[in-house]
Structures are given as structure tokens and as C-alpha cells.
Amino acid sequence: MKKLFLLMTLASAASSKKFYGDDPLMVEPKMLNVKEATNRKLSDYFDLFSNQFGKVGERHPKSGPPIRAKAVNTLGEPMDGAWWERRHYYKRMSAEELKRGPGNTSQPTPDMKWTITAVKAEGVTPGFTIRDGKDRLYFIKFDPLKNPEMASTSDAVVSRIFYALGYHVPENDVIHLSPDRLVIGPEVRVPGKKGVLRPMTQEDLLLIFAKVPKGKDGKYRATASLALPGKPIGPPRYYGTRTDDPNDIVPHEHRRDVRGLHVIDAWLDHDDSRAINNLDILFKEGELQYVKHYMLDFGSTLGSGTEVANSARSGSYFFTWKESAKQMFTLGLMPPYWAFSKYPDLPSVGRFEFKTFDPERWVPEYPNSAFLNRLPDDEFWGAKLVTAFTDEDLRTLVSVGELSDPKAAEWILKCLIERRNKIGKAYFVKVLPLDQFEFQGGELKWVDLGAKLGYQPEATVSLQWFAFDNEAEKKTPLAGQTGRSPTKPVEGYYGATLTNSNNPKQTIDVFLRGQTIVGIDRTW
Secondary structure (H helix, E strand, C coil): HHHHHHHHHHHHCCCCCCCCCCCCCEEEEEEEECCCCCCCCCCHHHHHHHHHHHCCCCCCCCCCCCCEEEEEECCCCEEECCCCCCCCCCCCCCCHHHHCCCCCCCCCCCCEEEEEEEECCCCCCCCEEEEECCEEEEEEEECCCCCCCCEEEEHHHHHHHHHHEECCCCCEEEECCCCHHHEECCCCCEHHHHEEEEEECCCHHHHCCCCCCCCCCEEEEEEEEEECCCCCCCCCCCCCCCCCCCCCCCHHEEEHHCCHHHHHHHHHCCCCCCCCHHEEEEEECCCCEEEEECCCCCCCCCCEECCCECCCCCCCCCHHHHHHHHHHHHHCCCCHHHHHCCCCCCCCCCCCCCCCCCCCCCCCCCCHHHHHHHCHHHHHHHHHCCCCCCCCHHHHHHHCCCCCCCHHHHHHHHHHHHHHHHHHHHHHCCCEEEEEEEEECCCEEEEEEHHHCCCCCCCCEEEEEEEECCCCCCCEEECCCCCCCCCCCCCCEEEEEECCCEEEEEEEHHHHHHEEEEEEEEEE
């Protein structure tokens, strides 16, 4: 089915025209029904080594034009669907909506017993799964003993940020629980002598709580993550497609909503953005069943490393031949840039800073094809989403972390603001940073994001109107028409080329049909 769909798509593309009557599409075309999909497991070690030392996915050709982002509409925007939805940048969310995120109305029932259904007793930070009084399944994770509030803050705050950015995420909430609320389920087993499983006891539960921070009120702070609706079928990779999903036809390394993640992850220091921290769900909506893609596990963001404070080398690869050779031949006398970072003594934050942060140099723990394939327009898309958060928006979001130390909350806020500003300054200069185009009263209007947000002077723009042959995909300049309004009516498709007078390579073609903007093409 998937091959047939691809062949039909390629055949139609051979005789296609640039625009169709329903452009621009804001929602993905109706998806095919997925009857069943395999729950595939991905080895974290295989993923690391194949990406670190191999060359997976399709990369840009060494000669010729690069591969532009796909899975976008004619405006160059991702469409609402299984991967992503338009939210804060496109329609500002209120403070209450930002705090609510994907839910915040489904915390475990506070006045009923919770039944433990499975337990993770080993490791630095233990946890378990519970069913609350309404039979809803939650994953409960605790903060490390030396860093109380750190991981739970990151999970709660960053899950809401990603939701506002448009991604699908679980409901993560900070909770405060008492051991007496918990009931051990009859099927729960823990390792006993010689590793033999035995029924869990109340003593085992007390030993778990001895490993995690206890609040002054006698309660234990944790993250409660509501189980996602549907059937988990394993993580998506940052390259290729799922062969058992007929709707997954664009290689992930070419998706704009995946390429642009590099900018977003850099902002949040989400260096643990590996494939296994994503999850595909076989999701049912009415009669339709399809694969929905979720991001999850944000405990390693904002300076947290989940089980410990994040490493000072966060934002660089685990290993590169170049850096290893430099350290060997200089005997360590040329330390990497991140070695000069300084962090305040804030256990609930870990290691998060902004002074040495460089969005252009930031990378996750190991390479992935989508991030390596990003182009300036992918970066611009990610940057405009990041810079849409005002200082007050970010203050609202940080408050969700319920940090008891005001200095910790203020530090996270300051880092988010300063890192956001560095991202705007780094990426808005790479393209002509005009967006939010409208055609009103016969005049083409736009917003200069770089100037509006104070990252650079207002761009000096020249404009040339053109007629457009949609079948031949050919532009014909309209002589003398260089103002914001076309001086003569144009039949069919037409548009305007906007050029950065200080950098003529940076252009934007805005295409119209009547008074409707149907397409945007950028060059740089």
C-alpha cells in the first residue's frame, strides 16, 4: 500500500503544477487507516554508534542544491497532524493555557488510594507506575536525593514549552504524595535473593522512599506522567520512515518540524534528545486509527541530567575525532569552549547557563541526520517559534515547576530569556526575517521579526510584482510595479519578490491567488 501510494504521488508530481485550488493546506491530508503496527524496540547503543560513527539517513548532495525541507505546505509551514500542530506562534496562548499545557486537569485523584502496578527500585532515582482512583495509569518519577526538585521541574516546565511549540507530549505534573496513599498491587514483584522475583512488601516501598528527597511537610515530590492514549509501538528514528505506517512517507531527516528541533533543543539544552526519548502511539480517533508521534522524557533539560546535574560538557558530542585529537596533541592545554562555563550553586537547577551558550555550536549528545540537514529556513522556523515566547510567557511557564527557591526560578527564567535572544540574533540574520504576510486593502503587509523583537535593524526591502504561470511555474516581472500594492489588476496567480537590499541573496517570493496568499518561497 505504501509503495503504491508513493508511486501515485511521484506520477502526479511529474505533471504537477505549483498550486492547487485547496492550497495552502493547514491540516495534513486525510490519513490512511493503520490496522496494525509492530511494536519495535530500538537499542540505545545501536542508535548511538550508528549515528556517531556511521552515516545514516539521506544527506545533502556534495554538489548541486540542498534538499529543502518537506512535509510542509506551500507556505513552508508544517501542517497540523500526527507530528505537530500550530499553537503559540500562530495563535497566542493565554497564561492559563500555557500553564495547562496538554492537560493539567488529569492529575492523580488526590482523595483516593493509588495502586502500584509496577516498580523500578534500582538506580539513582527509583519510580513506579500507579493506577489512581479513576483507573488512570501514571508513571511516577522522583528527583535525585542530591538535587531535589531538579528533574520534576524540567519535566513539568519543558513538556509545556514543547506543547506550546506545537509538539505532542504527555501530561507531566508535579505532585506531592504520601506513602500512606499507596497500595501495593498483588502482581507487583521485586528482585529478592539471587535475583529471584518475589512479591513487593511495605518494607520495599519504604526503602524506595529512603532514596528520594522528603519535603518539610513529610510528603515526597515527584513527576506524575499520564500514560498516553493508544498502543505504544516504539520510538521513531531521526531518519527514514516506518515501513508499517502508510502515512509516514517523508524521511524524518527532511521534515521541517524535526530539522527545526535543533534550534529548540539548543534553547532548552535538551542534549538527551535521542530517538528513545520519543514514542509512536497507535492512536484511534473515531473510526480512523493512525500513528501519532510523541516527544517525552524531559528530565534532562534546563541543566538537569535526570539522575544527576547535567554534565558541564552538555551541548557537545560525546566524541569527535577532531576534538579528541586536539586534546591529545595539546595535552589538554586547549580546553573546549564549554569548559569555561560557570554555574550558580543551585541544586534544583543543576547546570544551566547562558554566557557561553552558542546556538550555532550547540549539539546533542551524538549526531542525528535531521539536525545535520537543517538549512537556514529550517533554523528560521525554529527560531521564530522560540522567540514567540515573551519574558512574561516564560515566567508563567517556569512557575509550573513549583520551585521552592526563588533564586532557582529566577535563574532558569534568565537563562531561557538570554538563550532565546541569542537564538533570535543568530538565525534571523541568515534569511530575510519577514513573516506573518497578509494582503489587506490591496496592500501586501508583513512583520519584520528581527526588527520587531529588537535583534537587528529593520530590513531595507525592495519589491517587484510579477505575474505567475501556474502550469509552467514561470514568473514574469510586471514593469513599474514595485510598491506594496500592485498598480494594475492581475488575473490568476501573481506575486511579489521581496529582496534584502543589503544582501540580495536573501529573497522571499510571496504568491497570491486573488487576495489569498497561497505560497512563500525563501532563498538566502
